[in-house]
Amino acid sequence: MKGEVRGMIPDADAGRESQSTEGAFGGYRRPSFPVFDFHAHFPVEEDFAKKDEYIRRFGREKWEKIAREADRLQEDWRQAWSFLRPDTEREPLEALMARWAAEVDRYGLDGIAFVTGGGNDLLARILGSEPRRFVGFAHHSPEKPDAAEELRRAVTELGLRGYKILAPLLEGSLADERLYPVWQAAEDLEVPILIHFGILGGGGGIGNAPNIDPLVIHDVAKAFPDVTFVIPHFGCGYTRELLQLAWACPNVSVDTSGNNEWVHWFPYELDLKKLFWLFYETVGPRRIIFGSDSSWFPRGFAHRYLLDQIRACRELRIGEDDMALIFGGNAKRLLKLDDRAVPGERG
Numbered sequence: 001m002k003g004e005v006r007g008m009i010p011d012a013d014a015g016r017e018s019q020s021t022e023g024a025f026g027g028y029r030r031p032s033f034p035v036f037d038f039h040a041h042f043p044v045e046e047d048f049a050k051k052d053e054y055i056r057r058f059g060r061e062k063w064e065k066i067a068r069e070a071d072r073l074q075e076d077w078r079q080a081w082s083f084l085r086p087d088t089e090r091e092p093l094e095a096l097m098a099r100w101a102a103e104v105d106r107y108g109l110d111g112i113a114f115v116t117g118g119g120n121d122l123l124a125r126i127l128g129s130e131p132r133r134f135v136g137f138a139h140h141s142p143e144k145p146d147a148a149e150e151l152r153r154a155v156t157e158l159g160l161r162g163y164k165i166l167a168p169l170l171e172g173s174l175a176d177e178r179l180y181p182v183w184q185a186a187e188d189l190e191v192p193i194l195i196h197f198g199i200l201g202g203g204g205g206i207g208n209a210p211n212i213d214p215l216v217i218h219d220v221a222k223a224f225p226d227v228t229f230v231i232p233h234f235g236c237g238y239t240r241e242l243l244q245l246a247w248a249c250p251n252v253s254v255d256t257s258g259n260n261e262w263v264h265w266f267p268y269e270l271d272l273k274k275l276f277w278l279f280y281e282t283v284g285p286r287r288i289i290f291g292s293d294s295s296w297f298p299r300g301f302a303h304r305y306l307l308d309q310i311r312a313c314r315e316l317r318i319g320e321d322d323m324a325l326i327f328g329g330n331a332k333r334l335l336k337l338d339d340r341a342v343p344g345e346r347g
């Protein structure tokens with residue numbers, strides 16, 4: 001892979017020799033290939049749970065009750081995974097940027113893509129602080145009347161390199177032809193679209209919505225074969241549906257981020273290794289993209305997700321070149337980081 005994709009950090013290649021030495025991260029081995037995290041969230045306040053809308057309709061008391069329950073469920077989950085509680089004190093933005101930059105260096109990442117970060121303008125400001133380490137996605141509702149124009153602005157003026165959608169938060173159908181100008185903008189700009197389907201949030205989060213099933217974009221993906229649609233978290237509970245979609249649409253890829261807590265709900269046995277194998281045999285190594293879904297501190301980069309995923313691939317005896325694609329090469333190709341060209345400015 002060396003020479004094919006350039007490191008984002010200027011002197012990334014200088015340390016390549018030492019990357020193969022053991023004990024690089026608290027006793028863990030560094031991967032033998034560059035790692036790029038395609039899916040992280042910059043930890044600023046966002047309303048992913050539609051809090052304001054809920055409170056307006058049903059009142060604050062009910063919201064607080066639901067939030068308390070969700071917090072309890074999520075604390076159970078953190079305990080099971082040995083994750084510390086997220087910092088509750090709001091850190092200044094500059095401090096958070098510095099912390100994330102330090103994480104990228106600490107784990108020897110080639111770079112990290114923040115798929116959300118407080119809106120397009122704020123995220124662009126965050127990226128500006130670390131252009132060699134951070135990359136970002138536009139994130140606004142495709143149902144906004146000016147969504148296509150906003151995507152064009154976010155890419156050509158703000159330098160964002162993809163478009164993130166949270167499908168469970170949308171009201172209408174993602175298949176609606178009224179949204180076609182948005183997909184057309186992505187095609188013109190040559191940026192990938194990352195669409196979250198399936199359950200959203202931790203325990204107590206969103207379990208159903210009009211666009212919960214990834215198959216809803218079947219006709220959209222067929223109508224825009226030049227747009228790469230990446231569906232995160234192995235389908236996030238909709239694995240069979242995502243495999244079916246990806247089988248039908250060669251422009252659909254999968255990202256591997258998240259904790260996959262839903263694997264236990266299947267009528268057949270499913271674990272991380274099986275997930276990798278199902279997608280590897282259905283779509284091959286060029287359409288599987290490593291992500292972590294990291295966001296908050298003190299956890300920072302969710303290193304154990306990377307370790308678990310590498311282990312799954314190694315145990316499946318996935319070859320070195322394919323692992324290099326999955327853990328970094330594919331992300332850098334989709335985000336056009338090979339030559340650092342600005343998307344939307346074709347020569």
Ligand SMILES: [Zn+2]
Nearest residue numbers: 039040041293
């Ligand atoms: Zn995410």
